[in-house]
Amino acid sequence: MPSRNDPFSSPHQPLDAEAFRRAGHALIDWIAEYRETIEKRPVAHLPQPGAIRAKLPAHAPEHGEPIAKILADLDEVVMPGIVHWQHPGWFAYFPANSSYESILGELASAGLGVQGMLWSTSPACTEVETHVLDWLVHALGLPERFLSTSAGGGVLQDTASSAALVALVAARERASQFATDARGIGAFGRALVVYTSDQAHSSIEKAARLAGIGKEFVRLIPVDETGALRVDLLEAEVARDRALGHIPAFVSATVGTTGVNAVDPVEEIARVCRAHNLWLHVDAAMSGTAALCEEFRFVNAGAEFADSWCFNPHKWMPVNFDCDVLWIADRAELVRALSVLPEYLRNAATESGKVIDYRDWQIPLGRRFRALKLWFVLRSFGLEGLRALVRDHVAMARELAARVRGCDALELVVDAPLNLVCIAHRAGDDATQRLIDAINRDGHFFVSHCRFHGRLILRVSIGALATKPSHVRALGDFLLAHAMQDIATPAESRA
Amino acid sequence: MPSRNDPFSSPHQPLDAEAFRRAGHALIDWIAEYRETIEKRPVAHLPQPGAIRAKLPAHAPEHGEPIAKILADLDEVVMPGIVHWQHPGWFAYFPANSSYESILGELASAGLGVQGMLWSTSPACTEVETHVLDWLVHALGLPERFLSTSAGGGVLQDTASSAALVALVAARERASQFATDARGIGAFGRALVVYTSDQAHSSIEKAARLAGIGKEFVRLIPVDETGALRVDLLEAEVARDRALGHIPAFVSATVGTTGVNAVDPVEEIARVCRAHNLWLHVDAAMSGTAALCEEFRFVNAGAEFADSWCFNPHKWMPVNFDCDVLWIADRAELVRALSVLPEYLRNAATESGKVIDYRDWQIPLGRRFRALKLWFVLRSFGLEGLRALVRDHVAMARELAARVRGCDALELVVDAPLNLVCIAHRAGDDATQRLIDAINRDGHFFVSHCRFHGRLILRVSIGALATKPSHVRALGDFLLAHAMQDIATPAESRA
Numbered sequence A, B: 001m002p003s004r005n006d007p008f009s010s011p012h013q014p015l016d017a018e019a020f021r022r023a024g025h026a027l028i029d030w031i032a033e034y035r036e037t038i039e040k041r042p043v044a045h046l047p048q049p050g051a052i053r054a055k056l057p058a059h060a061p062e063h064g065e066p067i068a069k070i071l072a073d074l075d076e077v078v079m080p081g082i083v084h085w086q087h088p089g090w091f092a093y094f095p096a097n098s099s100y101e102s103i104l105g106e107l108a109s110a111g112l113g114v115q116g117m118l119w120s121t122s123p124a125c126t127e128v129e130t131h132v133l134d135w136l137v138h139a140l141g142l143p144e145r146f147l148s149t150s151a152g153g154g155v156l157q158d159t160a161s162s163a164a165l166v167a168l169v170a171a172r173e174r175a176s177q178f179a180t181d182a183r184g185i186g187a188f189g190r191a192l193v194v195y196t197s198d199q200a201h202s203s204i205e206k207a208a209r210l211a212g213i214g215k216e217f218v219r220l221i222p223v224d225e226t227g228a229l230r231v232d233l234l235e236a237e238v239a240r241d242r243a244l245g246h247i248p249a250f251v252s253a254t255v256g257t258t259g260v261n262a263v264d265p266v267e268e269i270a271r272v273c274r275a276h277n278l279w280l281h282v283d284a285a286m287s288g289t290a291a292l293c294e295e296f297r298f299v300n301a302g303a304e305f306a307d308s309w310c311f312n313p314h315k316w317m318p319v320n321f322d323c324d325v326l327w328i329a330d331r332a333e334l335v336r337a338l339s340v341l342p343e344y345l346r347n348a349a350t351e352s353g354k355v356i357d358y359r360d361w362q363i364p365l366g367r368r369f370r371a372l373k374l375w376f377v378l379r380s381f382g383l384e385g386l387r388a389l390v391r392d393h394v395a396m397a398r399e400l401a402a403r404v405r406g407c408d409a410l411e412l413v414v415d416a417p418l419n420l421v422c423i424a425h426r427a428g429d430d431a432t433q434r435l436i437d438a439i440n441r442d443g444h445f446f447v448s449h450c451r452f453h454g455r456l457i458l459r460v461s462i463g464a465l466a467t468k469p470s471h472v473r474a475l476g477d478f479l480l481a482h483a484m485q486d487i488a489t490p491a492e493s494r495a
Helices: A017-038 A067-081 A101-113 A123-140 A161-178 A179-183 A200-211 A231-243 A265-275 A287-292 A294-300 A331-338 A348-353 A371-405 A429-442 A471-488 B019-034 B067-081 B100-112 B123-140 B158-176 B179-183 B201-211 B230-245 B266-276 B287-292 B294-300 B333-338 B348-352 B372-404 B429-442 B469-490
Strands: A153-157 A193-199 A218-221 A246-252 A279-283 A308-311 A324-328 A410-414 A422-425 A446-452 A453-463 B154-159 B192-199 B218-221 B247-255 B277-285 B308-311 B324-328 B409-416 B420-425 B446-454 B455-461
Touching: A017 A067, A017 B019, A067 B100, A067 B123, A101 A371, A101 B067, A101 B100, A101 B420, A101 B469, A123 A153, A123 A231, A123 A287, A123 A324, A123 A371, A123 A422, A123 B067, A123 B201, A153 B100, A161 A179, A161 A193, A161 A200, A161 A246, A161 A308, A161 A324, A161 A453, A161 B067, A161 B201, A179 A193, A179 A348, A193 A231, A200 A218, A200 B158, A200 B230, A200 B333, A218 A231, A218 A294, A231 A265, A231 A422, A231 B266, A246 A265, A246 A410, A246 B154, A265 A279, A287 A294, A287 A308, A287 A371, A294 A422, A324 A331, A331 B201, A348 B455, A371 A422, A371 A471, A410 A429, A410 A471, A410 B455, A422 A429, A429 A446, A429 A471, A429 B348, B019 B067, B100 B372, B123 B324, B154 B158, B158 B179, B158 B192, B158 B201, B158 B247, B158 B308, B192 B201, B192 B230, B201 B218, B218 B230, B230 B247, B230 B266, B247 B266, B266 B277, B287 B294, B287 B308, B287 B372, B324 B333, B372 B420, B372 B469, B409 B469, B420 B429, B429 B446, B429 B469
Parallel strands: A193 A218, A193 A246, A246 A279, A279 A308, B192 B218, B192 B247, B247 B277, B277 B308
Antiparallel strands: A153 A324, A308 A324, A410 A422, A422 A453, A446 A453, B154 B324, B308 B324, B409 B420, B420 B455, B446 B455
C-alpha cells in the first residue's frame, strides 16, 4: 500500500520529507530534461491572450491535489505559455542566464528559508553576501572604495531599477543635505534635477518619478553617433539648470545601453559631476560582467569616480534572476537615507556597530539569502570559466558582425564592442521589420528590436549560456539569406 | 574512470545536465534532512561578527571547484551562521514559512528561468499570476473589485514595503492629479500628507521618505489601549493639515500590527478617507491569511473601501519569501503612475490592450515566475489544508494565552485575536527582559520583543509550519516556570 504522502498515488496531504524527496528529484530531472531538449522547442511561440488562464479552474481547490498532478501541469498548463529564455537561439532583449549552479543556489536558499534583514536574523546571509561582493570588486578590477573594508561596500538588489532608485534617493539627500528626507521635496523649494542619456534604461526615469523628482526634471541628454551621452550637452544642461535656480543632483551614466550597447564616457561625465557636486551613478547592468576579462576593462573607465555602480549577474554572468549588485562609495549616506529603526528590530549586534544590516541598504525590509547563488556560480565556474564564457560570446558577436559587414543588403549600424550586434536592412525599416518577423517566425531564434537615431534596428544579443558558435552561424545564414532575398523580391509579390 | 562532470570527483568544470541531476538530488535530500532534524539545533545561536567571513578565502577561486565541495560548505561555512526560521520553536518576529511545496515552486521558476516583465516575454508567467490572485480574492472573501475581471486586480510584489511604496506613489498622483509625476513634488507647491498609526510597520515611513514626501509629513497617529489607530485623532490631524493648506493624500491602515497584532478600524478610517478624498491602503501582511477561515473574516472589515490591500503569503501562508500580494481597486491609476514605455519593449500584444504587463505594476522592470510557488501551495494544501493550519495556530495561541492569564507572575498585555501572544512580567521590564533572555538562551525557542504603550513586551508569534501544540506547551512550561522563579529569586542573587 502506498504511503499517504506518495506523490504519485495519494492526494489531499501536504508533502512530508519523504514525498518532498521524491517530488524534488522528479523536478530536478524535469529541469535537466527541459534544458537538454530545449533546442527542439520554438524559442517563442505565443498563445492567444487568455489561453493559459482558460486551462485553470475558476477557483482554488478545496482539497489538496497530489504533487504529481501539479508537476504534470508544468507541461500541460505552463509550458505552452513559456518563452524560452534559456534556449541557445535566445538573441532577444538581454541574456537572463539561469545556470544549473544558480538554480542550486536558489534551491538552497529556499530550503533554508531564512531572513537576512538584520545581521542577527541570520549572520551567514549577510556575511557571505558582503564577502562575495568584495570578491567581485577584485574579480572585475573595480576600485577599492567599493570594498566593504573601505567606507563603501556592496549589496544585492533585485534589479538595476531598484539599485537606481536607492542610489537616487541617497543622491537626493546629499543634494538637499537631508532636508527632503525630513520635509519632503515639496518643502525644499528648489527642483532637483536628474541627468541621463536618451538611450538610458527606462528605470532611470521611473526612479526619478518614484522619488518625487518628476519627469520634467529628468534631462534625457542626446547621444553621439555611437550612442554615448554627449558630455558637452550635459554640461550645457547643468549650466542652464543652475541658472534657473534648480539643483543638479544626479547623473546616471550607462555602460552598455539597452538599445545598442553604447558606453557613456564616464570619466568625462565624472569631471562634470565633480565640478558641480553631482552624484555619479553607473548602470552597467549587462556589460559590467565583461570586466572579468582584462581586455574588456574599458567598461570600468571612470569607476573610481562613481558614487554608485551597479551590474546584473542575472544577465550575462550566469546567476538566475533576480540578482543585481549595487556598490556604493559611501555607505553612510545610503544607510542614513534608508534607515528606520523601530523597537521590534533593535538588537545587541546592531547596536554594537560591528555588523551590517542590509535592510538599510534597500527598499524592502525582508531579504532572502540571495548571495548563495552568486557564491555557487563563482565557485563552480571559477573566474577562468566565467571569462571563457564572456570571451566566447564576444567572439561569436564579432564573427557575426563581420558577416553582416560583408553582406550588401545589410548594415552594421554600430560597431558594438562586446556581445551585441546591431543590424539594419539597407532597404529601410520595412525590410528590417520583415527580417525580424521572419527570424522570429522561424522558431530557431528570437531577436528583439530598438530604434537608434530614428532607425529600426535588429538587435542580436549574444549571451545565453547554451549558445554555441554554431547557433550564431545558423542565425547568420538565415539572416543573410533572407536579407538578400528581400532585395530580390519585388514588393508587390510579398504576402 | 569518472566522467569529467561527476560532482563527487572532478573539479574545474561547470555542471552539465547529468551532474546537475546528481547534485540536485543530493541538495533536495540535504534540505529534507535539514528539515527533519531541525529540532535538534538551537534555534538561534549567533556566531561572533566576522566569524563566517573568516571561513572564506580572500579571493574568488581562479579555477572552478567541484559542486560536492560547494554543497559541503553549506554545512561547514553557512550553517554555523544560520538562524533557524523553519524551526518548530520559532516564535520570533513573524512566521516566514518555506513549505516543501513552495520550495518546489521556487525551483521550477529558477529552472524555467523566464522573465515576466511583459505578457509577451512569457504569457504563462502573467496569466498564472493573475489567475491565482483572483483565486485568492475568492478564497479570502475579499471584495470583487480586486478581481482582474473588474477595474482592479492583483500583482505579486517582493514585500509589503514595495507594495506600500507603489500604492503611495499612485495615491500621490491621484492627489496631485499627476502634477507631481510631471513636475515633481517640489513644483507642486503644497505638501502631501501620509497617515498611519504609531504602531504601523516601519515600511510606511520608509515609503513616504522614498517617495519624496518627507518624514515630517508622515503623521503617526496614536493608538488606543488595544493598539488600534484612533480615528478621532486621525480626523483631527486631517482637519489640521487641511487648515494648514496641506493635502491629505494617503492612509495606511494596519490589520495586525507588527508589535501586538492590533487591528485598525478600517471601516471607520474609510469613512474619513471618503470624506476627504484620501487613498486607503491596508497592510494585512501577516494577518490577512486568517481570512481563509470564515470565523476570522473580521480582518477583512472595510476591505470594500480600500484602494489597495496587501498581505504576505510569505508569512503565515506557507509560501517562501519573497511573495507579497497587492490588490488594487483601480489598476489604471497604478499603471499610469508606473509606466514608461521605451521602444525596445513595444510589442503587438501590449498594443492590443488585451494583456497585462506587470512591469507597470511594480518598481523593477524584470520579474521572475513568482506565482508558481503560490500556485503549488494552494493546490497541494487545498484551501481546507491551509485553513486547518491557521486554525491550529490560533488554537495554540489561545491555549498559551489562557495559561499566561492563569499565571500570577505574568500579564497578558493584549487579548490578541489571532496567532500572537503578548506577555509582560508583572515585576516590570527588567523581569520581562530576563524572561526573553532565558528563553532565547535555552535554544529550544526563539522569541522577540516590542514596546507597547512604553512597556516591554515578550511576543510569542505562532505560525511556523513545523510548530505543533507540544512545542507551544513546552514554551508555556518554560515561561511559567521561569516567570515564577524570577519572582522567587531576590534581585541581588541574580547573575
